[in-house]
Amino acid sequence: MTSIKDIWNEHRALEARAAQLLQIVASPVPDPAAVAAVRWDMAQALAQHCAREDREVYAPLLASDDAEARLAARHLNEEQGMLARRFADYAARWPVARMAREWEVFRSDTAALLLDLKRRITREERELHPHLARIEHRRAAA
Numbered sequence: 001m002t003s004i005k006d007i008w009n010e011h012r013a014l015e016a017r018a019a020q021l022l023q024i025v026a027s028p029v030p031d032p033a034a035v036a037a038v039r040w041d042m043a044q045a046l047a048q049h050c051a052r053e054d055r056e057v058y059a060p061l062l063a064s065d066d067a068e069a070r071l072a073a074r075h076l077n078e079e080q081g082m083l084a085r086r087f088a089d090y091a092a093r094w095p096v097a098r099m100a101r102e103w104e105v106f107r108s109d110t111a112a113l114l115l116d117l118k119r120r121i122t123r124e125e126r127e128l129h130p131h132l133a134r135i136e137h138r139r140a141a142a
Contacts, residue, residue, distance in 0.1 A: 004129050004136075007057060010049045011121045017042040018114045025110045030103040032096040035110075043087055046117075050084040057124070061131055069131035076127060083120055087113065 017038060024034045061073035090113050099106045 004133055007049075007053060007129070008125065010045075010052070011125065014042070014045060014049060014117065015121065017045060018117055021110065022114060025107045028103075030100045030106075032099045035099060036096060039091055043084075043091055046087050047084045050082070053124075057128060057132055060135065061128060064131075064135050066131065066135055069135060072127050072131055076123060083117060086116075 021035065021038045021042060024031055024038060058073050058077055061069045062077075064070060090109065094106055094109070
């Protein structure tokens, strides 16, 4: 089982990749090759992280006997949607040729998506992880 610390470490790694991608798209000169490399790495990491989080954070919270934890997990899961899927859709919408041709729009789309990622990470850590820690503590004490 993944610990909350492991999830937080994955969050920090995703934030580092996001910062790297933002740094690339901050340039007024298109660099689709650099974007493609970072974006591929980020897509893989995000897909793996979301699958693990669904299995080891959301599922236990949704199945718990703690009504407050279930409500928080359900609310955040519904509100946030499938971030890995959104990232894959974003990558599909922006092939290298279009990225180079519509760099300004791409930059804006990238920034918006990465802001959503940052918000999700913040909310999960603030709104879900305390519930998970409490549930795990109760299990260990039983």
